[in-house]
Amino acid sequence: MDTFAGRLAVVTGGGSGMGRELVVQLAAAGASVATCDVNPDNLAGTAERASAGAPDGVRVTTHLCDVSDEAAVMGFRDEVVAQHATDHVNLVFSNAGIGGGGSFVTGDRTEWDRTFGVCWGGVYNCARAFVPLLVASDAGHLVNTSSVNGFWASLGPGVPHTAYSAAKFAVKGFSEALLEDFRINAPHVQVSVVMPGHIGTDIVINSQRIHARNEPGRDQAAEMRTAMAARGVATEGMSDDDVLNMMTMFGEMFRDAAPMTAAEAASDILAGVLAGRWRLLIGADAVKLDEAVRADPERAYGADGLSLGTIVDIGG
Numbered sequence: 658m659d660t661f662a663g664r665l666a667v668v669t670g671g672g673s674g675m676g677r678e679l680v681v682q683l684a685a686a687g688a689s690v691a692t693c694d695v696n697p698d699n700l701a702g703t704a705e706r707a708s709a710g711a712p713d714g715v716r717v718t719t720h721l722c723d724v725s726d727e728a729a730v731m732g733f734r735d736e737v738v739a740q741h742a743t744d745h746v747n748l749v750f751s752n753a754g755i756g757g758g759g760s761f762v763t764g765d766r767t768e769w770d771r772t773f774g775v776c777w778g779g780v781y782n783c784a785r786a787f788v789p790l791l792v793a794s795d796a797g798h799l800v801n802t803s804s805v806n807g808f809w810a811s812l813g814p815g816v817p818h819t820a821y822s823a824a825k826f827a828v829k830g831f832s833e834a835l836l837e838d839f840r841i842n843a844p845h846v847q848v849s850v851v852m853p854g855h856i857g858t859d860i861v862i863n864s865q866r867i868h869a870r871n872e873p874g875r876d877q878a879a880e881m882r883t884a885m886a887a888r889g890v891a892t893e894g895m896s897d898d899d900v901l902n903m904m905t906m907f908g909e910m911f912r913d914a915a916p917m918t919a920a921e922a923a924s925d926i927l928a929g930v931l932a933g934r935w936r937l938l939i940g941a942d943a944v945k946l947d948e949a950v951r952a953d954p955e956r957a958y959g960a961d962g963l964s965l966g967t968i969v970d971i972g973g
């Protein structure tokens with residue numbers, strides 16, 4: 658595919674971050690886009706920006722859909738087919754994701770399963786729903802978002818990161834396996850796996866809100882105190898509100914200290930897709946981390962193992 662003009666793209670998680678920027682840039686390049694999210698207000702903001710910058714004839718539709726729910730994803734697909742009056746799609750960006758599910762040993766199981774269900778289940782459900790529509794096109798491309806945590810299951814020494822990493826490894830493995838499957842059974846369809854490093858988005862804040870909304874009974878302040886204690890930070894003198902504000906502050910720091918913006922990341926992803934590349938490392942930090950893990954996998958983990966802050970210099 659050498660142009661997005663006149664194509665139809667599906668983007669999951671289009672309400673924020675890289676998904677929003679993918680929608681805006683695809684529409685500006687002349688593609689019609691159907692995007693879904695669990696946050697209707699953010700979706701409306703994306704549609705407004707994308708439509709404002711799009712040439713005549715481009716349609717941007719928004720759909721409320723939880724990608725971890727297979728029936729909801731099938732409903733999203735049916736809406737896309739009906740609203741775009743189509744029997745195929747050309748591009749599917751399985752981008753929706755949340756953080757969470759740090760410790761398998763001590764963590765909350767519901768959060769673990771939700772994180773895995775969105776980050777892996779969402780990619781799986783969207784492939785089940787939309788691959789037949791890619792196969793029905795004259796040129797199709799499936800773009801699955803993994804992470805540097807799809808080849809390095811860690812945030813560095815001292816911080817368990819099990820659900821997200823397991824899901825992102827699954828996304829990478831599935832995408833790599835599809836390369837040969839498509840080559841044999843649907844040679845006009847391509848697949849890429851996206852592995853971003855640290856990108857400036859609200860993923861930390863959005864993920865906390867999604868977990869809190871789905872489990873209203875959870876005491877997030879108490880969990881934050883435990884997590885801080887494990888890192889040697891005392892919170893005894895702080896009120897619950899102070900602790901919760903600190904969580905939001907960490908989320909803002911994650912966004913604002915990133916070496917790459919969501920718009921830059923989306924532009925690199927789209928350039929990689931047009932170039933027909935399947936392995937998309939996004940950001941210099943992702944490239945360096947990939948080299949470090951492959952150079953010495955035995956040293957990737959442990960007290961002296963790789964750390965985003967020291968090895969990759971992203972401000973840890």
Ligand SMILES: NC(=O)c1ccc[n+]([C@@H]2O[C@H](COP(=O)([O-])OP(=O)(O)OC[C@H]3O[C@@H](n4cnc5c(N)ncnc54)[C@H](O)[C@@H]3O)[C@@H](O)[C@H]2O)c1
Binds near residue numbers: 676756
């Ligand atoms: N930001 C980073 O540093 C980074 C690094 C590596 C990988 N990623 C991955 O990139 C992707 C995009 O993340 P982002 O940083 O732009 O985050 P973001 O929070 O800004 O955007 C993610 C969007 O997905 C939506 N979403 C969450 N759960 C959903 C569900 N069940 N169904 C539908 N939509 C849902 C959220 O509401 C949000 O709008 C994710 O898969 C994430 O894991 C991000």
